[in-house]
Amino acid sequence: MTTDPALHSPAAPSPIVKLNISVRGLYDSWTHCQNLADYIARFAASDRFDPEQLTTRLSTYLNEVLEFVFRARPAEGDIVVAVGRTPEHIVVELAVPTDAALAERLRGDLARATGPDPRAQYAADFHAMLASPPADAGLLELVALHGIGLALREGPAVSTLVLSVPHE
């Protein structure tokens, strides 16, 4: 299942970087999220126009998704991060091992984050969020404030989060 494939799920380009991260390894430390996000972002932005700006943006977005996955506590296995480029976007795919319950949860979270008017949704939810931020709040913010395309592609025992980040 892909949420709104026509809008949010560009054909996956050939990856320029692909990393396998063990779920257990990721759980070792919360700071792995930012270290991974920084590394992958710097790699993907290295030969682009204004690599520092692109690194900052990519790392910000990727970190948010990695933190979401960290909190989702997927089953044992590997998380696979692949980054590719299209002429208009940088496409980040993050494949997460899932069981039925987690797949269902990701489906629900992604559906909320990619609703019809995410900006209005985020503004409406904002004060309630301060009392108790929902798990998908960071994802909703990516779509609502930062204009990031977000989609979910499901396969057997794996769900893939797809981020489409405009180059500028």
Place this chain on the structure above:
Amino acid sequence: MESELPFSIRFQENDQEVILQGALRPAGPEDFAAVRARLDHAADAVRGVLYLNFKRLRYLNHTGFVELARFIADCQRRHPALRLKLVISSVVPWAPLRFGLLGGQFSNTIVEQYDKAFYPGQGVTETDQLVPVLRTQTNIVWAHERELLRRHGLARGMRVADICCGIGDFAVLVYKEFAPEYIVGVDHSRPFLQYAQQMAREFGITDIEYQYGDATHLFLPSNGFDFVTSRLALQIFNDPASILRELMRVCKPGGRVYLTNEMTAHNYAYPRHESVAWTYEQAVKIAQSLGMDMNFGPKMFSLLTDMGFEDVRMEQIPITTHNTPADDFARVIESWEGYVTGELSAATGQPPEVIERLRTGFRDHVYAIRSRRGFAMWPIYVASGRKPAR
């Protein structure tokens, strides 16, 4: 890189300012507790306005953002008379989006985009219309600088940073002449940087990095460059010392910071020298009202010395009718005429009679340049200093 900057938070009670730097990515409220305690302490300690300075906060996760919003919401309840001023920079790409939202959500919160306030003349200094004059200026000055740079310490294979690089043509010339190990150009004008990138691409150059950045808060590593340049730039800011401190930070110990600036009041032409002198004095005053100091050139020696640079060297590039092609020289002055009587005068509301007199002075300058018996000069001051090794 700046991403290596560890997270820090400090409260400067005198300035009623909390400065947050680095990467703030807490896992949850517990992880944020120490930051929250510092913020609460600051809010308790001040009256009126509390400044929250995020200019160098490069990363903030959504959890951290929500925790900051909670602090603001709690402040509104606990200190109803306290105003929070969030000082941000457009160089951090997520900051205007997130903090702009906070400004709309809380009545006690004002968001100030620092770099817009810091670059008061930016609207008139970054437009595409300036590109031809900047290119001509670089060409004229490069004829002298090519050798002069060596006297100020630039050599082959260095790591070079050109801050306020404008359209990037100086970086290209340095790249060709000095084959640096690495060269980066930073500017706060996206149109200029796009032009720079396009020009580099057309010249088949892929080794120059261009960055959008704020010269007072660079995303460049400390002690990272052998030679740091900032040409004809400090003069357009009302706080050149804050830029020079940043240039010093990114320069390696033992490396050199190299500056050029003008003394516009020293622009001279004969005949019709009185008309020319009036025009440049008036142009200096107009620029001054926008926060620029177009007579900054000779002050560089003092500034470098006061800031602790060693082996400060200073000289002058005398652009004159005797060493510069008349057409190029005249084109520069004609561009100034367009800029000063156009955008600068409009931005400062100059009356028509002043604009006309300004125009006459520029044209008299051009007359002197083109006249068989005229003489004209445009002095540029050059200074460099060595960052102490200690």
